[in-house]
Amino acid sequence: MSFDVFKLxxxxxVVLLLVALLTGIIYWLLxxxxxxxxxxxxxxxxxxxxxxLLLWVFSCVLGMILAIPIGLVQVTGPRxxxxxxxxxxxxxxxxxxxxxxxxxxxGLGSLFxxxxxxxxxxxxxxxxxxxxxxxxxxxxAFTLSFAGYEGEIMRGAFLGVPRGELEAARSFGMSPWKVxxxxxxxxxxxxxxxxxxxxxxxxxxxxxxxxTVTVMDLAGVVRNRITQDTYIVYEPxxxxxxxxxxxxxxxxxxxxxxxxxxxxxx
Amino acid sequence: xxxxxxxxxxxxxxPTGYGDELLFGAxxxxxxxxxxxxxxxxxxxxxxxSKLYGSTLTRTIMQGYTTLVRAVPELILILxxxxxxxxxxxxxxxxxGFSAIAINGFAAAVLVLGFVQGAYSTEVLRAAIQAIPVGQxxxxxxxxxxxxxxxxxxxxxxxxxYAIPGxxxxxxxxxxxxxxxxxxGYTELALATRxxxxxxxxxxxxxxxxxxxxxxxxxxxxxGFAMLEKRVxxxxxxxx
Amino acid sequence: xxxxxxxxxxxxxxxLLASASTAxxxxxxxxxxxxxxxxxxxxxASGKWVGWEIDLMNALCAQMNEKCELxxxxxxxxxxxxxxxxxxxxxxSMSITDERKKTIDFSDMYYNTPSNLIGQKDGDTNxxxxxxxxxxxxxxxxxxxxxxxxxxxxxxxxxxxxxSTQDEAxxxxxxxxxxxxxxxxxxxxxxxxxxxxxxxxxxxxxxPDDISVLGMGVGAGVRKEDTALKEKINAAIAELAKQKKFxxxxxxxxxxxxxxxxxxxx
Numbered sequence: 001m002s003f004d005v006f007k008l009x010x011x012x013x014v015v016l017l018l019v020a021l022l023t024g025i026i027y028w029l030l031x032x033x034x035x036x037x038x039x040x041x042x043x044x045x046x047x048x049x050x051x052x053l054l055l056w057v058f059s060c061v062l063g064m065i066l067a068i069p070i071g072l073v074q075v076t077g078p079r080x081x082x083x084x085x086x087x088x089x090x091x092x093x094x095x096x097x098x099x100x101x102x103x104x105x106x107g108l109g110s111l112f113x114x115x116x117x118x119x120x121x122x123x124x125x126x127x128x129x130x131x132x133x134x135x136x137x138x139x140x141a142f143t144l145s146f147a148g149y150e151g152e153i154m155r156g157a158f159l160g161v162p163r164g165e166l167e168a169a170r171s172f173g174m175s176p177w178k179v180x181x182x183x184x185x186x187x188x189x190x191x192x193x194x195x196x197x198x199x200x201x202x203x204x205x206x207x208x209x210x211x212t213v214t215v216m217d218l219a220g221v222v223r224n225r226i227t228q229d230t231y232i233v234y235e236p237x238x239x240x241x242x243x244x245x246x247x248x249x250x251x252x253x254x255x256x257x258x259x260x261x262x263x264x265x266x
Numbered sequence: 267x268x269x270x271x272x273x274x275x276x277x278x279x280x281p282t283g284y285g286d287e288l289l290f291g292a293x294x295x296x297x298x299x300x301x302x303x304x305x306x307x308x309x310x311x312x313x314x315x316s317k318l319y320g321s322t323l324t325r326t327i328m329q330g331y332t333t334l335v336r337a338v339p340e341l342i343l344i345l346x347x348x349x350x351x352x353x354x355x356x357x358x359x360x361x362x363g364f365s366a367i368a369i370n371g372f373a374a375a376v377l378v379l380g381f382v383q384g385a386y387s388t389e390v391l392r393a394a395i396q397a398i399p400v401g402q403x404x405x406x407x408x409x410x411x412x413x414x415x416x417x418x419x420x421x422x423x424x425x426x427x428y429a430i431p432g433x434x435x436x437x438x439x440x441x442x443x444x445x446x447x448x449x450x451g452y453t454e455l456a457l458a459t460r461x462x463x464x465x466x467x468x469x470x471x472x473x474x475x476x477x478x479x480x481x482x483x484x485x486x487x488x489x490g491f492a493m494l495e496k497r498v499x500x501x502x503x504x505x506x
Numbered sequence: 507x508x509x510x511x512x513x514x515x516x517x518x519x520x521x522l523l524a525s526a527s528t529a530x531x532x533x534x535x536x537x538x539x540x541x542x543x544x545x546x547x548x549x550x551a552s553g554k555w556v557g558w559e560i561d562l563m564n565a566l567c568a569q570m571n572e573k574c575e576l577x578x579x580x581x582x583x584x585x586x587x588x589x590x591x592x593x594x595x596x597x598x599s600m601s602i603t604d605e606r607k608k609t610i611d612f613s614d615m616y617y618n619t620p621s622n623l624i625g626q627k628d629g630d631t632n633x634x635x636x637x638x639x640x641x642x643x644x645x646x647x648x649x650x651x652x653x654x655x656x657x658x659x660x661x662x663x664x665x666x667x668x669x670s671t672q673d674e675a676x677x678x679x680x681x682x683x684x685x686x687x688x689x690x691x692x693x694x695x696x697x698x699x700x701x702x703x704x705x706x707x708x709x710x711x712x713x714p715d716d717i718s719v720l721g722m723g724v725g726a727g728v729r730k731e732d733t734a735l736k737e738k739i740n741a742a743i744a745e746l747a748k749q750k751k752f753x754x755x756x757x758x759x760x761x762x763x764x765x766x767x768x769x770x771x772x
Contacts, residue, residue: 011323018327093438094484095477096445099456103473106674109681110469113706116682123682130682205339212449214667214674219342223582224668228648231609233586237346241338248337281552290553349583353590366591371577374592451540451580451587461549464542464673467702 033238037230041221048221049243051135055217056204059139063146063203068185070147071154085151092148098209100145105137105213138210146203153195157188190262197255201248208240218243276466277475284462284472291458292479295444298375298454303440305380307433310387317392328388335385341446347378348450371452375444383440390432394425426498434491441483455479533575534735536563537593540578541671544696545759546599558762561755562616562746563597569742569751582647582670585609588727594735596727599690601650603721611730613739615723618767621651622691623710624698626682633686633711635662642667644675644684651688653719659688680706688713692762699761723767743769 038045070088073081092100112130116122123130161184169183211220222236279285313332316324335343352374356366369377402424406416448457455476463472538555542548546559555576567574579587584600587593588610602612623633623643635658643659645652647668660666667684669675676697679687687694691712697703728736746752752768 011321014327015323090485091477091481094481096442096456096480098445098448099459099473099477099480102456102460103470103477106463106677107470107473109678109683110467112681113702117705127682208339208341212670214669214678219339223345224647224670228582228652228668231585231606234346234350237342237350241342241346244339244342245334245337284551287549287551287553345583349586349590352592353586356591369592371579371592449580450583451578453540453578457540461540461542462551464671464677465548465551467677467700469677 033235034232035235037226037232037236038239041226044216044221044225045218045239048216048218051215052207052210052217052219055135055138055142055210055215056207059142059146060200060203062139062143064150066143066147067150067154070151071156071158071188072180074151074155075158089148089152089155092145093152097141097145097206098212101138101141101209101213104141105134108137134214135210138213138215142203142206142210145206146199149199149202150192150196153192153199154188157191158184160191161187193255193259193262197252197259200255201251204247204251205244208244276468276471284458284466287458287462288455288472288475288479291453291455292483294372294453294458295441295455296483298372298379298444298447299437299441301376302379302383302444303437305376306383306387306436306440309380309384310391313384313388314391314395317388318395332385332388335382336389340382340443341449343382344378344446344450347381348374351378371447371450374450375447375452375454379440379443379447382443383436386436386439387433390429390436391425394429394432395421397428398424423498427495427502430491430495430498434488434495437487437491438484441487442480445480533573534567534595535575535577535593536595536597537577537579537584537587539581539584539598539671541581542673543599543693545692545761558617558755558759558766559597559599561758562752565746565751565755566739566742569745570738572738580670585727588729591729594728594732595739599693599724600727601721602723602725603650603653603719605653606721606727610727611732611736612725612727613736614743614769615725615772616743616769618723618772619691619765620712620715621654621688621720622694622712623686623688624679624694624703624707625686625710626679627706627708629708631710633713635659635664638686639663641665641685642683644669644678644687646670646672646675646689649689650720651690654713654716655688657716657719658713676703682706686710692765695761695765 070085074085074089075082077085112122165183165187166179169179174182207217208219210217211223214220216224219240222240226236227233275283277283277285277288279289313328317328317332320328352369355369360366398421402420403416406420411419444454445456447454448460451457453461459472459476463469466472538547538560543557545557547555547557550556560576563574563576577593579593581598584593584596584598585606588596596610599617600606600612602615606612638659639662642665643655644667645655647670652666652668655664655666667675667678669678672689672693675684675687675689676694678684680702687707694709698707698709726736726739728739747769750770752770756762756766756768
C-alpha cells in the first residue's frame with residue numbers, strides 16, 4: 001500500500017518535471033531565444049558546414065585506406081611490421097584525439113623556428129609547409145586517428161573470414177593477390193560494415209575538436225565568431241547540436257540501407 | 267638556448283619543473299573519470315532497468331535521453347551543459363527561493379561527463395541483460411525470489427560477462443574524454459600540459475609527455491579489465 | 507521495497523556530492539583565463555598564479571576585506587561563466603567596451619595600455635591597413651584587438667586568424683604561420699623579450715586608437731545586477747590609488763614601468 005503511494009508520487013513528480021521542462025524549453029524557444037544572427041552569419045555557417053563535411057568524409061576515406069594494410073600486416077605481415085602496426089593502433093587508441101591534434105598542429109609548429117635556426121633557407125624553401133592551413137593538420141590528425149581505430153577493427157575482420165573460404169580460393173588456383181582482392185578483402189569489409197557505421201558516427205562527433213586549432217569549421221564559426229561577436233551563447237550551440245544530430249541520423253540510416261543492399265550470404 | 271632549463275629539469279618534480287603539475291593534472295583527470303564513470307554506471311543501471319521493465323513513459327524518456335546524447339558530439343554537449351546547465355540550475359533555485367550555488371569546474375565536469383556516459387552505459391547494460399537466457403530469470407521467479415534478489419543473484423552475475431567488454435570500452439572513452447574539459451578551462455592533464463607548454467614553449471616535449479601518461483592509464487586499465495573479465499567468466503566455456 | 511529504497515539512497519548520495527562541491531560559497535570568485543598572459547597573469551612552474559594582475563587582485567581583496575578565490579576559466583567562455591554564476595568577477599585584462607556593456611557591467615578602469623602590432627623581423631614598419639592587404643594577422647579571439655583587426659585590417663583585405671589564447675597566436679607568429687600579431691602592448695613586449703620572440707619578431711608599431719572598439723581600459727567584469735559588488739570594487743580601486751598601491755606593485759614589474767596607465771597616473 002505505502003509502496004504504491006510512493007510510486008504514484010514519484011510518477012506524478014516525474015510527469016510534472018517533464019511538463020515544466022518542456023514548457024520551459026518551448027517558452028525559451030519562442031520568447032527568449034534570439035535567432036536574428038542567422039541572417040548575418042548563414043554564409044559563414046554554410047562554409048563551416050562544408051569544411052566539417054570535408055574533414056569528416058576525407059579523414060574517413062583516407063583513414064580506411066590506411067587501415068587496410070595496418071590490419072592486414074597484423075595478420076599476415078612479418079613480425080616487425082606487425083609490431084609497428086600494433087604499436088601504432090595502441091598509441092592512437094590510448095591517447096585523446098585532442099592531444100594528438102595539438103601535438104600535430106602546435107607541436108610541429110613549434111619546431112619550425114628551431115629548423116629555421118639550423119637551416120636558414122627553411123623559411124624560404126618550405127614556405128608552403130609553414131603556410132599550410134590548419135585544416136590540413138586537422139585532416140592529418142583525424143586520418144591517423146581513424147586509421148588507428150579502423151586498423152584494429154580490420155585486423156579482427158581479416159581474422160574473422162573463415163579459413164575454409166581462403167583455402168577454397170587458393171585451391172582454385174588464385175594468386176595470393178587475387179585471393180585478397182576477390183575473397184578475403186570483400187568478406188572482411190562485409191564483416192566490419194555494422195561496426196563501421198558506429199565508427200563513422202564517432203568520427204563525425206569528433207570533428208568539432210578541429211576548432212581548437214583555428215579551423216573555421218561549423219563549431220569554429222559558432223564558438224569563435226558568432227558567440228564572440230554577438231555574445232549569444234546558447235542558440236548557436238543548439239543549432240550546432242541539431243545539425244550534428246541530423247548528420248548522425250542520416251549516417252545511421254545510410255549505413256543500414258547499404259547493409260540491406262549487401263546481403264550477408266550470397 | 268641559453269638560460270633555458272634542460273630537458274630532464276623541465277619535467278622534474280621540483281619548483282622549477284612541471285612534472286608535479288602534470289602529475290597533479292593526471293590525478294585530477296583520473297578522479298573526474300572515476301566519478302563520472304560511477305555516475306554513468308548509476309544512470310546506466312537505472313536507465314537499463316527502466317528501458318527493460320519500465321512503463322511506456324519511463325521508456326520514452328530514456329529512449330529520448332540515450333538517442334539525443336549519443337547523436338551530439340561530446341564537446342558540444344559539454345559546452346552546452348557546462349554553461350547552460352549551471353545557469354538553468356541556478357535560475358531554478360533562485361525562482362524557487364533558494365540562493366544560487368556556484369558549481370565548481372570539477373563537479374560540473376563530473377556531472378556533464380557522467381550524464382554523457384550514462385547514455386552509453388544504459389545501452390551496454392541493457393544489451394547485456396537482454397543476453398541472459400530467459401530460462402534463468404523464469405527459474406528464479408518460479409523459486410519465488412524477490413526482484414532485488416533476482417537482480418543480485420541472477421541478473422548481475424550473469425550479465426557481467428556480456429557487459430564487461432562494453433564497460434571497459436566506456437572507461438577508456440571517459441578517461442580520454444576528460445581532455446575535453448580543457449576546452450572550458452578547467453585544469454586537468456590536457457590543460458596543465460598546454461599551460462606548461464605555453465610557458466616553456468616546449469610544445470613537442472610536453473604533448474609527448476602527456477600522451478605517455480594517457481597511454482599508461484589506458485594500458486594499466488586494459489590489463490585490469492582483462493583480469494576482471496577472466497574472473498567474471500570463471501566457470502564459463504572459453505570463447506574460441 | 508528494498509530496490510527502491512536503494513535507489514532513493516543513491517539519489518540522496520548524489521545530492522550530497524553536488525552540495526559538497528558547492529562549499530565555500532562566501533568567497534568571491536575571481537575568474538582568470540587559464541592561459542599564460544605574462545606579465546599580468548600566468549602560472550609558474552610550482553603551479554602558483556603570478557603576475558601584476560594577481561598582485562593587484564590580492565591587494566584589492568585585502569582592501570575590500572573579502573576572501574577571494576581564483577577560478578580558472580576558458581577565455582572564450584569567460585562571459586558565459588560570469589552570467590551562469592560560475593565566477594563573480596572577470597579579472598582577466600578585459601577591456602571596457604560598449605559592446606560588452608550590453609551583456610555585463612564593469613568596474614572602473616584599473617589599467618590601460620595601447621594596442622600594438624608585432625611581426626616578422628624584416629624592418630618593414632608600415633602598418634597601414636592598405637599595406638597589410640593579403641597578409642595574415644593573428645589575434646586572440648573575443649578581444650578588443652580582434653575587433654580592431656576585423657574592422658580595419660580584414661576590411662582592407664588582410665586575413666584575420668583567431669586563436670583561443672594569446673600564447674598560441676604568438677607561437678604561430680614565431681612559426682611563421684601568420685605575418686603579424688595584434689595585442690596589448692605590454693603582453694607583446696613580454697613575448698618580444700622572450701627567447702622565442704627575440705629570434706623571430708619585432709615591434710611594428712602602435713595602431714591608431716579607436717575607443718569605440720579598443721575600449722576605455724581594463725576593468726573588472728561583473729554581472730549587471732551585482733551593483734553592490736561593483737561599488738565595492740570601485741571604492742577599493744580608488745582607495746588603492748590613493749595609497750599609491752599601484753606604483754608599489756608595478757615596481758616588481760620593470761617591463762611595465764612608464765608604459766602602464768593606472769588610476770594613479772591617468
